[in-house]
Amino acid sequence: MIKLCTIGAGSWVQEGHMPAIREVDGIKLIAVSDVDERRVKLFQEKYGVKGYSDYNEMLAKESPDAVLVAVPHVLHAKVASQVLEAGAHVYLEKPMATNLEDAMALAQLAKKRGKMVMIGHEHRFGQGSVIARRLLESGRLGRIYHSKAEYVRRRGIPAGPTFVTKELAKGGALFDIGSHVIDLAMFLSNFPRPVKAYGRTYMNFSERREMFSNYPKTQRSNRLEVEDTALGLVTFEDGSTMFVEASWASFTKVDRRHVAVMGDKGGVDLEGNDLSFMTTVDGEFMNSQPIQGQQFLYQDIWRKFSEAVSSNLSSAPFPGTTAQQGVLEMAVMEGIYRSAERGEEVRIDVNVRELGWVDHDA
Ligand SMILES: NC(=O)c1ccc[n+]([C@@H]2O[C@H](COP(=O)([O-])OP(=O)(O)OC[C@H]3O[C@@H](n4cnc5c(N)ncnc54)[C@H](O)[C@@H]3O)[C@@H](O)[C@H]2O)c1
Incomplete structure (x- = not known):
C-alpha cells in the first residue's frame, strides 16, 4: 500500500x-x-x-x-x-x-x-488527448509546424489569494489555465525546445467584481494583482511555432479550451475533450472524430x-x-512573461542536456 x-x-x-x-x-x-x-x-x-x-x-x-x-x-x-x-x-x-x-x-x-x-x-489523460497522441506517434500528423494552446473564459477570475495575489501566485491566467493547454500542445508536438517568445499580458479587470467566477456570491472586493489575459507566440528550435492565449475574463461569446496541432500530413484539434483528426486520403480532405472522446477520470x-x-x-x-517536460513548459511561460515586461521578443535558454533528457521524455 x-x-x-x-x-x-x-x-x-x-x-x-x-x-x-x-x-x-x-x-x-x-x-x-x-x-x-x-x-x-x-x-x-x-x-x-x-x-x-x-x-x-x-x-x-x-x-x-x-x-x-x-x-x-x-x-x-x-x-x-x-x-x-x-x-x-x-x-x-x-x-x-x-x-x-x-x-x-x-x-x-x-x-x-x-x-x-x-x-x-x-x-492529457482524456480519451481525445490519448488518441491524438497516438496519431502523432504513428506519424499520421507528419512534421509538426504549428500549434495553438487556447484557454479562454468569459467570467472566470478565481477569487482566492492563491491565484490572484502577486505574493502567492506570481503569475495569473497563464500559470493557472494557460499551463494546462501549453502542456497538451507540447505533448502533442513531441516537446520541441523553445528558443524565442513574444508575449503580451493584460490587466483589464483588476477591480471588476462582476468578472470574477464567484460573482455575485461574494460582495468582498477582490483585487487582481496578476494578469487576467496573456498572449504569446513561441518559436521552437525546429522552426515550429505555438500560439498561446490564456484568459480568465473576456467579452467573448463562449468559454473555450482548445488545442490544435498542425503537421504537414494531418492535424488534430481538441475542442474541450472533442477530438477531430484532419488529413487527406486519395486527394480528399477528410475530417474524422473518434466515437470515444470522454473526459479524463481523476481515478485513472x-x-x-x-x-x-x-x-x-x-x-x-x-x-x-514529467519534471523534464515541466521545465520546457516553464521556459515557455517565463519567456512570455519576460517578453511582455520588456515589450520585445526574448530568447529562451534552456539546456535540455543538463536535464538528462532522454527520448522517452518527449
Ligand atoms: N489541476 C487543476 O485543474 C487545478 C485546479 C484547481 C487548483 N489547482 C492547483 O492546486 C493548488 C491549490 O489550489 P486551491 O484551489 O486548493 O487553493 P486554496 O487556496 O484553496 O488552497 C491552498 C492551501 O494551501 C495552504 N498553504 C499555504 N501555505 C502553506 C504551507 N506553507 N504549508 C502547508 N499549506 C499551506 C493554504 O492554507 C490553503 O489551505 C494550486 O497550485 C492550484 O493552481 C489545480
Missing part, C-alpha cells in the same frame, strides 16, 4: 483529488498538513487522517511514499524539493514553479534522488500515478507530465 500525504488542504485537494484518491486501491492518504489549522481539523474530521500544521514534521514522522503538493504557486518548487529530500515521490499541482531556474533545480533534484515529480495537468490519473510509484518508475513511458 502506497502511503500518501498531502501538503495543502485547500479546495482543490478536497473537491478535485480526495474523491478520486479514495476510489483507488493500493494508495491511502494517511496524513494532511496545512498552515491553516482550522482546515486541518475539518479535513481530519472528514477523512479520519492525521493532521499537521508543519509539513516538515509530517514528512519526518510519517515517512510517506508519495506526497500531493497543492499549495500557493510560489511555494511549489520549494515544498516539492523538500518532499524529494525526504525520499518521497511528488504529485505537484501546476504550475511546476514560478520561474525556470527553480523548475530546473527541481527536475535535477528529482533525477538525482531517483524520484518522480508529476505535474498536475489532467487534460491516480491509478497511473500509483502504478508508477509502486513499480519505482520502471513502467516508462510515464503518461503524466
Whole structure:
C-alpha cells in the first residue's frame, strides 16, 4: 500500500483529488498538513487522517511514499524539493514553479534522488488527448509546424489569494489555465525546445467584481494583482511555432479550451475533450472524430500515478507530465512573461542536456 500525504488542504485537494484518491486501491492518504489549522481539523474530521500544521514534521514522522503538493504557486518548487529530500515521490499541482531556474533545480533534484515529480495537468489523460497522441506517434500528423494552446473564459477570475495575489501566485491566467493547454500542445508536438517568445499580458479587470467566477456570491472586493489575459507566440528550435492565449475574463461569446496541432500530413484539434483528426486520403480532405472522446477520470490519473510509484518508475513511458517536460513548459511561460515586461521578443535558454533528457521524455 502506497502511503500518501498531502501538503495543502485547500479546495482543490478536497473537491478535485480526495474523491478520486479514495476510489483507488493500493494508495491511502494517511496524513494532511496545512498552515491553516482550522482546515486541518475539518479535513481530519472528514477523512479520519492525521493532521499537521508543519509539513516538515509530517514528512519526518510519517515517512510517506508519495506526497500531493497543492499549495500557493510560489511555494511549489520549494515544498516539492523538500518532499524529494525526504525520499518521497511528488504529485505537484501546476504550475511546476514560478520561474525556470527553480523548475530546473527541481527536475535535477528529482533525477538525482531517483524520484518522480508529476505535474498536475489532467487534460492529457482524456480519451481525445490519448488518441491524438497516438496519431502523432504513428506519424499520421507528419512534421509538426504549428500549434495553438487556447484557454479562454468569459467570467472566470478565481477569487482566492492563491491565484490572484502577486505574493502567492506570481503569475495569473497563464500559470493557472494557460499551463494546462501549453502542456497538451507540447505533448502533442513531441516537446520541441523553445528558443524565442513574444508575449503580451493584460490587466483589464483588476477591480471588476462582476468578472470574477464567484460573482455575485461574494460582495468582498477582490483585487487582481496578476494578469487576467496573456498572449504569446513561441518559436521552437525546429522552426515550429505555438500560439498561446490564456484568459480568465473576456467579452467573448463562449468559454473555450482548445488545442490544435498542425503537421504537414494531418492535424488534430481538441475542442474541450472533442477530438477531430484532419488529413487527406486519395486527394480528399477528410475530417474524422473518434466515437470515444470522454473526459479524463481523476481515478485513472491516480491509478497511473500509483502504478508508477509502486513499480519505482520502471513502467516508462510515464503518461503524466514529467519534471523534464515541466521545465520546457516553464521556459515557455517565463519567456512570455519576460517578453511582455520588456515589450520585445526574448530568447529562451534552456539546456535540455543538463536535464538528462532522454527520448522517452518527449
Ligand atoms: N489541476 C487543476 O485543474 C487545478 C485546479 C484547481 C487548483 N489547482 C492547483 O492546486 C493548488 C491549490 O489550489 P486551491 O484551489 O486548493 O487553493 P486554496 O487556496 O484553496 O488552497 C491552498 C492551501 O494551501 C495552504 N498553504 C499555504 N501555505 C502553506 C504551507 N506553507 N504549508 C502547508 N499549506 C499551506 C493554504 O492554507 C490553503 O489551505 C494550486 O497550485 C492550484 O493552481 C489545480
